[in-house]
Amino acid sequence: MEVDMMDEEYAQAYTAKAIGKRPKVVVDDAHPFELEAYISGYSGRSYVDHLLHIMSVCPTLAPQALQLAVKEALKGRDTTLYRNVFAAYERAHQEVPEEIPELSAIATLDQKWIDDTNAKNVAERTKLEVDLKTYTSNMIKESIRLAHRDLGDFYRAVGEQASSLKHYTKSREFCTTSQHVLEMCMSVLELLMEQRSYSHIGTYVFKAEAALDSATNVRQPSGPQAPAGAAQANKEKRHAEREKVTSKLDLATAISHLGQGNYDKAAQSFLKVGSPKGLEDWFGKLMAPGDIAIYATLCALATFPRPAIRSQVLDNDTFGMYIEQEPYVRELLEAYISNRFKTVLEILDRYTARHSLDVHLYSHMLPLTNLIRSKALVQYFQPFSSIRLERMSQAFGWSVEELEQQVVSLIQSGEIKARVDRQNKILKAKETDQRSALFAKAIKSGQDMQAANRKLLLRMRLQQADLVVKAPKGQGGMHHIMTHPSELLSGDY
């Protein structure tokens, strides 16, 4: 049935993730990771999802993760998810059979619970579907919408995201106010973020924004929830409500940019997110406040210039509330601002486990780290006209050879305008004679322009004279010059 289908799909998604992925994440003394502390920031499905991810990328943590995941999954009603937890453990076990115990040694599948829950789920689905049918035949718009919404919620709870999405979007046809549309959009957004289908988030954010605008405008004269006489209080309340939704939408946009690798835009959107208060009902369900701090900081470090990092990240009061959740993030930012790049890289390295075990960050850690590293190098070299590679390597805590390699690749990609003195191990900034460079450029573009003019003129004349290469009549190919051109030259006329 449908459940089985989803099961396969889900399992495939996870195997695909596990296979062909770079080295497994290592957790040891140099790269500490507190599973319990970390996972306590989440609840429900996202709790289990995070653990599933951890199991797939870090098999050594799998036994502990399994225990936690099983406990949490039993609280819900999604039997597929429950089974996936076991399947994920099996896979982890296959990868490192020596290090972690067999599945049977630590947990057993509770078949009874699965059967009971499945039965309950089927019963509820039937009930909801009957409801929907009745409402549809009675043509009560609002009830139909509610029925669709309930079905969406139901499918989401049992882990059938596709059906859930279908019902949520269906409910849109029966929305009578923009408030309803907004509600629908938010549900879909939650679902999409859970599913990590980043590319679709943008459309729903856009729809939600439009709905939000009209909702606030329409409610101006006499809103449904506007008790007469309390206009001022009402206004404030509406304002707060609006802020809350905007925050959520910003967050969703940010996640979608991050997921698609637009780190620059992601950082900007993360920093726009309002105070944590507005997001309370998403925390735990979707992510932890600390996550936002980490995502935003990493993206900003990778893409923002230094003054922007100071003004928009460090001196940003709202964002400070998120940073408090993860104290090392502030340390990281301050080290970067004060040019202690060695510390920056050390912190990044120390927390690789934390970062790579995150569902959203996982696939972006490599590019992000590379970006931060090259930006740090560029930043460091900026004030110098020449510097000894040795000194630079000390500042970054690398060997001279390693540094040279990095620098050379940056020069070749044009990020650092400098050249390496291999013999004396010095990096020297390139000095360009702007005047002669300008002359060279002007003359070159002049020549190019004239050549282009000439060619275009000829082309125009050829077209006017209708000297256009045409396919010979009767055959569509390029066979109208049958002989090879080089033979043509010596051939007969």
Place this chain on the structure above:
Amino acid sequence: MNVGSSSHGLASLDDVVQHITSSNNPSTLKAYLNSFAPKESRETILASTFAGGQDPLALLDPSRNTLGYLYILSARLNSPVGATPSLAVIESFCSNFDPKQARCAPDRVTLLARGIVRASESSNNAKYALSPLFSLVTRYPPHLSYLTTLHHIFLKLCVSTRHFTAALPVLSVPITQVDTTLSDLHYNDNLVYHYAGGMALAALKQWHKAEEFFEICVSAPAQAPAAIQLEAYKKLVLVQLIQYGEIAPLPKYTLPAISRMFKATPYASLLKQYPMQINSLRTLVTKEHDLFQQERNLGLINQAIDRAPVWLIKKLTATYLTLGLADIGKEVGIDSPEEVREIILSMIDSGEINASISADGTVTFADPIPQFTKEQLDKMLVEAQQTSQELLQVERYMNVSKEYLTKVGCTYLLTPLV
């Protein structure tokens, strides 16, 4: 050999010559020459001699009776029976004819050029056609920037006889004018001229110009790709590799099918690997040796490969200030430091890089300093002004052209109706 004799009531050669000498209006003469006898016998009459066996050409003057001379000469050259005129006769005509009269009969001029080439080939001395053809090409059009059917005939001959320098005066004037009344052109004339021109220039190692010629051929207006365009693209790519070490994008108006087809050839894989260390490039070429040989691009390919270390070294100059010869050798894939030294020295000589080699084998690179003289700048300015003048003229011409006016007029007329 008086085939078209008066016994059939047709004009004889005597009458024709009589007409030619007495006429002073080229267009009426042309009409007469095109109609004095039925089509099939006309050429034979023109190619014949007088009843007394005299040569009619001896009676005519190339510069005064150009049109008639042209008809007789071209008929004679293309007739299977008539006596082939001597080289001296052809040459004297080509250097003395009156272009104005000749332009009345473009088809005969083309015929003449073809005839000259054929005659020279049948006498196994293709070279002797070069000089009359050269006079023809340079004297016939009002200006060398006009494309004629003679251009590609001349160029083909230059390339097939390997007299590349002979083509230079013609090649040095870029084609910007196309006039179908001057010469009954076909799109192939344009393609072949630029293709052959590119080959001549490439053989003379004038890479920049060769590139332009090949590019014109590749990007010629087209609805369907011609095989010669694909061949030109292959050569264009090789010339660009030799010249820049990378390829420049084709103009946007190029037919996309051409570059699509190119991607399926081994040239594309060569391009992808370039510039690599010489040895790996050589293995790639050996693998496709037969094809490259057959398409006669092996020479260009070898030159491109020989240039590969130059591009690798040039890349290094952008990254490093100093490097040991051995280091360079390692990057480039040449083992002997002496060879590396030689390459670098030749690069310094040709001004491609600015560097110095010290006694211990350390190469110090410096930025190349672009130098410009006032004269250079002035020349550039004059050229720019000329170009804009030309464009202005084109625009004015366009503004009075019929198509443009009808288009503008149409919209103007249509608006009140809407």
